[in-house]
Amino acid sequence: MAAVRxxxxxxxxxxxxxxxxxxxxxxVLVPLSAVFILTSTMxxxxxxxxxxxxxxxxxxxxxxxxxxxxxxxxVVFGLLLAWALVRYRFPGKxxxxxxxxxxxALPTAVAGISLTALYAKNGWLGQYLEPVGIKVAFTPLGVLxxxxxxxxxxxxxxVQPVLEDLDTEIEEAAASLGADRWQTVRRVVLPxxxxxxxxxxxxxxxxxxxxxxxxxxxxGNLPMISEITPLIIITKLEQYDYVGATAVASVMLVASFILxxxxxxxxxxxxxxxxxxx
Amino acid sequence: xxSSIAGWRRRLAYGAVTFSFLxxxxxxVLAQATTIxxxxxxxxxxxxxxxxxxFIADWKAKTGETLTVNQxxxxxxxxxxxxxxxxxADVITMNQPPDxxxxxxxxxxxxxxxxxxxxxxxTPYTTTSVFLVRKGNPKGIKDWDDLAKPGYQVIVPxxxxxxxxxxxxxxxWGYAFDKTKSxxxxxxxxxxxFANVPVLDxxxxxxxTTFTQRDVGDALVTFENEAIAISAELGTxxxxxxxxxxxxDASAPVALVEKVIAxxxxxxxxxxxxxxxxSPAGQEIIAKHAYRPRDATVLAKFANRFPxxxxxxxxxxxxxxxxxxxxxxxxxxxxxxxILKK
Numbered sequence: 001m002a003a004v005r006x007x008x009x010x011x012x013x014x015x016x017x018x019x020x021x022x023x024x025x026x027x028v029l030v031p032l033s034a035v036f037i038l039t040s041t042m043x044x045x046x047x048x049x050x051x052x053x054x055x056x057x058x059x060x061x062x063x064x065x066x067x068x069x070x071x072x073x074x075v076v077f078g079l080l081l082a083w084a085l086v087r088y089r090f091p092g093k094x095x096x097x098x099x100x101x102x103x104x105a106l107p108t109a110v111a112g113i114s115l116t117a118l119y120a121k122n123g124w125l126g127q128y129l130e131p132v133g134i135k136v137a138f139t140p141l142g143v144l145x146x147x148x149x150x151x152x153x154x155x156x157x158x159v160q161p162v163l164e165d166l167d168t169e170i171e172e173a174a175a176s177l178g179a180d181r182w183q184t185v186r187r188v189v190l191p192x193x194x195x196x197x198x199x200x201x202x203x204x205x206x207x208x209x210x211x212x213x214x215x216x217x218x219x220g221n222l223p224m225i226s227e228i229t230p231l232i233i234i235t236k237l238e239q240y241d242y243v244g245a246t247a248v249a250s251v252m253l254v255a256s257f258i259l260x261x262x263x264x265x266x267x268x269x270x271x272x273x274x275x276x277x278x
Numbered sequence: 279x280x281s282s283i284a285g286w287r288r289r290l291a292y293g294a295v296t297f298s299f300l301x302x303x304x305x306x307v308l309a310q311a312t313t314i315x316x317x318x319x320x321x322x323x324x325x326x327x328x329x330x331x332x333f334i335a336d337w338k339a340k341t342g343e344t345l346t347v348n349q350x351x352x353x354x355x356x357x358x359x360x361x362x363x364x365x366x367a368d369v370i371t372m373n374q375p376p377d378x379x380x381x382x383x384x385x386x387x388x389x390x391x392x393x394x395x396x397x398x399x400x401t402p403y404t405t406t407s408v409f410l411v412r413k414g415n416p417k418g419i420k421d422w423d424d425l426a427k428p429g430y431q432v433i434v435p436x437x438x439x440x441x442x443x444x445x446x447x448x449x450x451w452g453y454a455f456d457k458t459k460s461x462x463x464x465x466x467x468x469x470x471x472f473a474n475v476p477v478l479d480x481x482x483x484x485x486x487t488t489f490t491q492r493d494v495g496d497a498l499v500t501f502e503n504e505a506i507a508i509s510a511e512l513g514t515x516x517x518x519x520x521x522x523x524x525x526x527d528a529s530a531p532v533a534l535v536e537k538v539i540a541x542x543x544x545x546x547x548x549x550x551x552x553x554x555x556x557s558p559a560g561q562e563i564i565a566k567h568a569y570r571p572r573d574a575t576v577l578a579k580f581a582n583r584f585p586x587x588x589x590x591x592x593x594x595x596x597x598x599x600x601x602x603x604x605x606x607x608x609x610x611x612x613x614x615x616x617i618l619k620k
């Protein structure tokens with residue numbers, strides 16, 4: 001025991017671990033376990049009825065599908081944005097940089113209302129989109145638009161610092177060793193950014209899955225078509241069906257947790273891969 | 279330099295002392311005045327903003343006591359849940375009896391016979407579901423039948439989350455049922471009507487926004503008071519109200535939260551507050567806010583605002599609210615079935 005202690009450079013390991021565990025329990029685990037405790041009062045049949053009715057299943061499809069898609073879109077365009085913000089100088093750069101954070105700061109309901117106003121058939125964008133057959137407001141596409149909006153800062157803000165640390169000299173070195181531009185991006189830049197991109201993806205996805213305020217205004221909320229799972233939960237609460245609501249919430253929690261675990265796994269895999277130097 | 283810092287410190291200290299003194303005084307003053315809390319549904323905000331000062335003045339004239347009346351508004355089920363969870367409401371004013379019944383069944387906060395405690399089944403006013411159409415009524419919408427025709431779009435708030443939406447659904451059901459006395463026909467009718475609904479907003483106000491601001495739909499079905507308020511707010515040159523041949527009686531129930539008033543000792547004030555709603559003065563404020571008053575004289579005074587309309591009562595026609603709730607709106611109920619079919 002003493003020998004193990006002697007190896008630690010930093011003191012206070014026991015104290016900080018104890019504090020971390022206590023704090024995590026208080027802030028995260030206790031509220032979440034309440035969900036499972038309440039759910040466990042249900043019979044298996046009642047649980048299945050609550051979480052596997054066609055309407056609820058359709059909402060999982062929409063919530064998880066649109067969230068994954070929105071996170072993917074944000075990874076692509078968030079990377080582009082971060083790249084532009086880090087590597088180039090242009091007038092108004094600071095302004096753009098500050099704008100990226102706006103979706104963080106804006107109350108989600110405001111975002112939802114303005115997006116709906118924009119994409120409704122009499123809105124600035126909607127009036128041009130609807131005549132060519134693209135309906136955004138009050139369709140699943142609207143859900144996707146709202147989720148892309150709220151998820152953007154997560155990717156930009158996780159990729160940006162890593163990109164800033166990535167010296168252009170490394171790229172120059174790659175070029176001098178005979179790599180063409182595409183090879184440099186694929187073999188040098190992207191592997192370095194991959195962990196940050198995965199983190200950004202996970203954050204954007206997690207946020208999108210739980211999002212309610214901004215989506216609810218633009219979704220249209222039609223059963224089987226554009227109802228998100230958080231709305232199903234709210235609906236059950238409105239009917240005084242606490243237990244049913246927590247049952248659906250527990251399914252969502254487990255599904256999100258598994259997906260986040262997978263993403264974390266990917267991340268450590270990519271870390272190991274880049275540590276091996278490919 | 280030193281002395282100026284000391285001076286600042288002194289001033290700060292004086293400031294802090296004065297501030298805490300005033301703060302304590304205000305707490306003492308607040309604690310002395312009797313305070314009651316009215317927990318209510320979302321769109322009654324404007325009504326009670328006018329009722330409260332009138333009642334405070336009335337109470338002061340009668341007893342000399344200064345009152346504070348606080349109000350809290352939100353989605354009605356959410357509000358009821360807050361009271362169950364311990365929000366100290368003296369009175370609860372809702373737009374649907376189930377949201378008060380739940381306080382009887384959960385925790386016995388309200389007396390089981392709350393309907394008998396005040397006149398008209400404890401409902402100081404009523405309203406009904408009407409149609410709002412665009413100016414000139416371009417699609418010629420006259421009655422419920424028109425809303426269920428193919429090619430028509432109707433805006434209705436979500437019956438799952440909104441009392442307004444539930445009343446609309448039941449009004450349409452009641453219309454078809456009244457004509458044919460057949461549940462099968464009523465069911466087919468509401469199926470067709472809800473197939474024409476392109477957006478389900480969470481509450482009445484959301485549906486209003488979708489119809490009036492986003493330009494979606496040929497008709498909005500909402501409460502008469504909301505329709506009158508929209509016309510007043512957005513101009514009668516844009517929308518007009520259509521009264522169907524028959525609609526639903528949407529009476530707004532009120533009740534005392536017995537457990538809270540016993541604990542706070544506010545039974546007398548809270549009772550007087552609800553009685554004030556039934557008084558001529560209260561009824562007049564109610565009528566001004568476009569709700570149909572119970573008082574015949576007040577109703578006559580505002581007759582041009584409230585054209586006569588045939589209405590039916592939910593509990594008389596369709597059975598108790600508890601049964602209606604379970605049969606139509608519970609998970610897997612008729613509403614869920616018809617909306618899955620479309």
